[in-house]
Amino acid sequence: MSLISELMNALQILPGVGAKTAQRLTFHLLQKDKLGGKHLAETLLKSIELINECESCRTLTEHPMCKICANPNRDVSKVCVVETPADIIQIEQATDFKGKYFVLHGKLSPIDGIGPAELKMNKLVELLIDCDELIIATGSTVEGETTAQFLSHLAEKGGIKATRLAHGVPLGGDLEYIDNSTLAHAFASRTQL
Amino acid sequence: MSLISELMNALQILPGVGAKTAQRLTFHLLQKDKLGGKHLAETLLKSIELINECESCRTLTEHPMCKICANPNRDVSKVCVVETPADIIQIEQATDFKGKYFVLHGKLSPIDGIGPAELKMNKLVELLIDCDELIIATGSTVEGETTAQFLSHLAEKGGIKATRLAHGVPLGGDLEYIDNSTLAHAFASRTQL
Incomplete structure (x- = not known):
């Protein structure tokens, strides 16, 4: 070969x-941007x-501890649990959350053999020592909800308040295009103006 | 940083x-496929x-001469001129052409300062010594047509037949969706059944 x-296969x-x-990328890298390609490869x-997992929150970092965990100004009393490192980037960009994170790298899925041990929840327990609110930001899928249930029980046992991201109508969303379950949820959780 | x-920037x-x-690719490479990522980078x-240009036809190859140019069974009497190395792959896959190629790595565009010297057409002239048909497979853009015109004059001067890929209705194409110039061309070049 x-x-x-x-290179096209790779x-x-x-x-x-x-x-x-792959063919288009190959010719771009070899003809238009060799320098960029070299930098990318290196x-x-x-x-x-x-890059490995942060020893505290399990996000990806080239240091033993990620920038957020190493920052003494972050509020240890709030821990936000997410499924992936990408979720942390999203939340950091969108909110002014100043607490800590924990990355599950997945979600509970007994049928695939993924239990609390596979998600290394014992590491989460360490983070909960000084915590008074566990913000559960797993996705709104069946597994995400199961994981959220499990985490809320865990928090309850430790006497910690568990919270979950609100469901509802997305900002800028037309009611016409929203699925029925989301709409039902948003309707039931209506707030007073 | x-x-x-x-890595996301790269x-x-x-x-x-x-x-x-870039974010999605980064997490895929670092979490799901480190081995594939390593192989890709290497x-x-x-x-x-x-990889550099073939010293005869200017396509990209890791050898001094590409597989097609190094093959003594290819027909030196037919030379097909294309704009990019990717075009050779396309023609090799679609046709049973057994001649030689020449890659321009661009097309004539006086306004951008790209003349025959920039496209190294002197290298093409070397290929034309044993050639009796020059197949001009540049694209059907303004620059592609200009380049084709130039190449056909070059062939004429050397007493070589110049041919151009046929224009017309794409196979499987509905007349309804074909632009007017293509349709006019196809109509004028109609063939007897």
Whole structure:
């Protein structure tokens, strides 16, 4: 196999990249942006080698502890549990939350053999020592809700308040395009103006 | 800047990859497919280092001469001129053409300062020594047509037949969705059944 074909195949590990896109990317990297391509390859190698889970919150970082966990000004009394490191970026960008995080790297799914141990919830328990509110920000899927249930029991046992992100109509959303369950939820949880 | 942010930025050199996609790719590479990511980075580095233009046809190859040019069984009497190395892959897949190729890596565009010298057409002239048909497969854009005109004059001067890919209705194409110029061309070039 020629080196070009090998590169085209290697690029197809990227999600959403098929044969045609891989070909386009290959010629872009080899003809239009060799310098950028070299930097990309080197950064990728370095990242794969150095980036690991933060020893406290399990997000991805090249240091033993991530920037948020290492920051003494973050409020240890609030812990927000998310499914993925990407969720932390989202929440940091959208909100002014100043507490700590914990990344599950998944959600409870007994049918796939993923229980509390697989999600390393014992590490979460360590974070809960100084905590008075556990904000459960898992997704609103069946597994996400199951995980939220489990976490709220865990919080209850430790005498900690558990909260869940609100469900409802997305901002800028037309009622016409909202699914029935979301609308029913938003209607039931209506707030006084 | 953290290494993760650096990787996200590095990925954005890829065409069609913005901040959100770069984030998705980053977490995919670091969480789901470290092995594939490592292979991708290494192949990319190797490719950027080793792949250069074929000294005869100017396509991209890791050898001094590409597989097609090095093959003594290819018909030197037919030379097909294309704009990019990707076009060769397309023609090889779609047709049973057994001649040689020449890659322009662009098209004539005097307004951008791209003349025959920039496209290294002197290298094409070397290929034309044993050639009796020059197949001009540049695109059907204004620059592509200008380039085709120039190449056909070049062939004429050397006493070589110049041919151009046929224009017309794409196979499987409904007349309703074909633009007027293509339809007019197809109508004028109608063939007897």
